[in-house]
Amino acid sequence: MTRRGIALLVLGVVLLAACGSSSRKANGETITLLTHDAFAITDSVLKSFERDTGVTVIISKGGDAGQVLNQAILTKASPTGDVLFGVDNTLLGRALDAGIFDPYRPGASGKLDPSLDLDPQQHRVTPVDFGPVCVDFDKRAFGGEGQPPVPATIEDLTKPAYKDQLVVENPATSSPGLAFLLATVRRYGEDGFLDYWRRLKANGVLVSDGWTQAYNEQFSAGGAGGKRSLVVSYATSPPADVLYATPSKTETDVGVVTDGCFQQVEFAGVLKGTKHQASARKLVDFLVSDAFQADIALNMFVYPALEGTKLPDAFTKYAVKPSQTLTIPPAEIASKRDTWIKDWTAAVIG
C-alpha cells in the first residue's frame, strides 16, 4: 500500500471513531437546557432528576447570560433548546419583549421569595436564585497600620486613598459590570452617574472586558498576582475564594463593601416552540425543587430563591448578605440600557 493510502486509512479510522462516539442512546425523551457558562450542578443531583423522570438533559452552555439570551432571541423561530436558565433581571425586559418564553407556573412557585418574581401577572419566567453584585476588597490591603480604611461607600472609591486600586468590568461585555453601572444609575440618578464615573476615571479605575480577567488577573486576592485591591464582583465571592483555594485555607482574604450593591436575580423559562413541553416543564419544576435549590449555593455561589432552603455551613460562614441592595425595574433597564452603556463608554473609555 502506498504511503498516501496508509495516511488516508488512518484518518478514515479516526473519523469513524469520532462519528461513532457522537451517537447517543435514544432512551426516553432528551431535552436541552440553554444556559450560561457559570451554570454548574452536582452530577448526582442531575442524575436523580433524569432517573425520576426518564428525561435526559443536555446542558448547552453558550457564553455569558446575555449571549445565551441573544442567541435564543435570534433563533426563536426554531429554538435550539427547550428551557433557558440564567436570564437575569438586567436582561429580563429584552427577553420578555422578544417573546421567547411560554407562560408556566411551577407548583413550588408559591414558596419562592415573592420579591424576586418580576413577571407576577404572566409567569413567563420563574426566579431561581439571586446574588448581590458588590465591590469586593483584598482584606490585606486595608485597615492595617499605614493603610487606608476599608471603603464604606462606593462614593469613597473616588477618594485619593483608593487611587489606581479599583478594577471594574465593561458593562457592554460583562453582566457584573452592567449591574454595577445600574447600581450607580440608581444611586446617583440618570443625571449624576456619569459624573461619578468621571471621578472614578480620574482616580484611575481600570476597565476589564470580563469578570474572569478582572477578578482572576487584576484583583490582588484573585490568585494570579494582580495589583488592584478593589474589584466589582459578588457578595458571595468570599466562600468561592475559600472553596477554590489550593492549597486549602480556612480564612478568606476577600471582603465585601456592602454599600452600592445591585441585586441580580436569575430566571428560568420554557422556550416557546419547544417540541417537548411536558419534559421542559418538569425541568423548570426541578430548578425550583429542594434538591436543586440546595445544590445551588456551592455550585454557582448565589442564594437560592426557594425560601427555607438550608444553606451549607461552608457557604454561610463566608458569604455576605447586604442589608440593602439597589435595583431597577426590568422594563426600564430594557429601554435605557443601550443609552446608558453608550454614554458610559463615551465618558470612561472613549
Added chain:
Amino acid sequence: MSGAALAAVPALFLAYFFAWPVARILLEGLRANGGWDTAAVPEVLGDPSVRRVVWFTAWQAALSTVLTLLVALPGAFVFARLRFRGRGLLRAVVTIPFVLPTVVVASAFLALAGPRGLIGERIDPRGSLWAILAAHVFFNYAVIVRTVGGLWSHLDPALEDAARSLGASRWRSFRELSWPLLRPAVVAASSITFLFTFTSFGVVVLLGGTRYQTLEVAILRATRDRLDLRTASVLALVQLLAVLSLLVVLGRTADRRSVRQRLLSASDAARRPSTRGERVFLAATLVTMAVLLGSPLAVLIERSLRTAGGYGLDSYRALTVAPSRSAALVQPADAIRNSLGFAFAASVIAVLVGGLAAAALARRGHSQGLLGIGLMLPLGTSAVTVGFGFLVALDRPVDLRASWWLVPLAHSLVAVPFVVRITLPVLRSIDPRLREAAGTLGASPSRVWREVDLPMLRRSMLVAAGFAFAISLGEFGATVLIARPDRPTVPIAIFRLLSQPGQSPFGEAMAMSVVLMVLTAAAILVIERLRTPGLGEF
C-alpha cells in the same frame, strides 16, 4: 466536463452555506416593520465610534501586512533555495503558529509580556497595539513562507544562475528575474494576510482590550452582547464591501501580472548555502524565526509543564480525567477526537469544492468572475456573521443545526479559499499547449486532466489538504457559536478551560494547546512526507 458544470458544485455550496445564511442575518438587521430601514446606514456610519473602528481596522491591517512581508520574505527565500539540516521539520514548525487558536496565541503573548510575563509588564491590559501587530506577524509568517516560498521552490534556479554568470548582482538578478515571477504569489500572500488581519478577531479581542476594536470584534459585540443587529448588519456590510472591492482590485492586478512559466516539478532548486553571505543570511533568518515564532511557543510549553511545586506532567494527566462537575461536560481528550473527525471531513469537503472551483476558474483564463470573488468572500466575512447565519438559516430543508456536519461545513468554508489560492496559480501556470497537444493526440478531457493537470497539481493539492486540516483544527470564531456543547473542538475546550478560575484549568488549557500544536505539526509533517520528491508512484 465543461467549465459551467465544474463551477456548479462550488457555486451551489457557496449559495447555500454562505450567501443564504449571511443574507438572512443581514436582513434581520436591515429590515424594520416590513420595509427597508433606509436610515440604518447613514445613522450607524455617522457615529464617530463606528468610524474609529473602521479606520483602525484598515490601518492596523496594512501595517501588519507590511511588517509580515518584511519579516517573512527572507524566510520564504531560505526555505525555497537553501538546504540545511532540519529544513523539513522547521518548515512544518513555522506553519504551526498559523493554525494555533487565537486564544492560545494571545495567552502565550500575555505569558511572555503580560502583567505576569517573563519580560515584565509590556502589554497594557486596556489594549496593546504592539502586541496585536506582533501576534499578526506571528500568525501570518507562514502564509508568506508557504505561498511565496512554494512558488519560489518551483522556479528554475538556472535562470538566476545564468543572470549571475552574465555579471548581474544577486540583488539585480532577484529584482529583475525572480521578483516578477514571484509577484503573483507575493500579491496573493499579502492579500490573504491583509484579509486575515483586516478581519482579525481573537487576537484583537484578547490583546486589544477595550481600546482597540476591529470591525469583526465590533460586529461580535453588537450582535452577541447588545443584540444591536442594525449596527452589526451595517458593519458586516462595510466589511463585505471592503473585502469585495479589495478582491476585485487584487484579482485584476494578479491576473495582469501572472506570468506563464515552466515550473520545476521537484524541489531540486534548494542547495546548501555556498557563500559566507548565504550562511550569515541563513543564520540571521533562523534567529529571527526563533525569537519571533519560537519564544511564545516555548513559553506555552513551559506553562503547560508548570505545577504547584515545580515542573511535571500534572496538567497532561488531568486531560484524561472525566470531569466530576458539570463544568467541562466532556473529557478534554474527547475534544481531540472531535477535532480530528471534523478536520478530516472539512479537508475532504474543502479539497473537493476548492479543487473543482480552481479547475473551473483556470478554464476561464484570466477573468476571476463571480465564482472567484464569491470563493474569497468567506475569508472576508465575519465568522460571527457566518456562525449566527448558520443558526438562523440552516434549519431547512433539513435542520442541520444539530448535525455533526455543521462544524466541518463551516470549517471547509474557511478553508476553500486557501485550496483555491494554493492550486489556482499552479493550474494557471500549466502551459495550455500541453493540454492542446494531449487533446490533439486523442486524449479525452478527463484523461487530459488526469495526466496533464493532476500530476502537476498533486503537490499543491496535498499542501491544500494539509492546510484545510490544520485550519479546521484551529478554527475558533465560527465554531464557538455553532459547536454543540457536548461536542466541543480542542480550541473550544481550551477557551472553556481558560475561562474557569484557578491555576489547574489554566495549566490544562496550556497542555491542550500543546497537544493541538503537536497534532497540527503532525498533520503538516504527514503532508511534507507525502510530498517528498521521488515518490512519484502515489
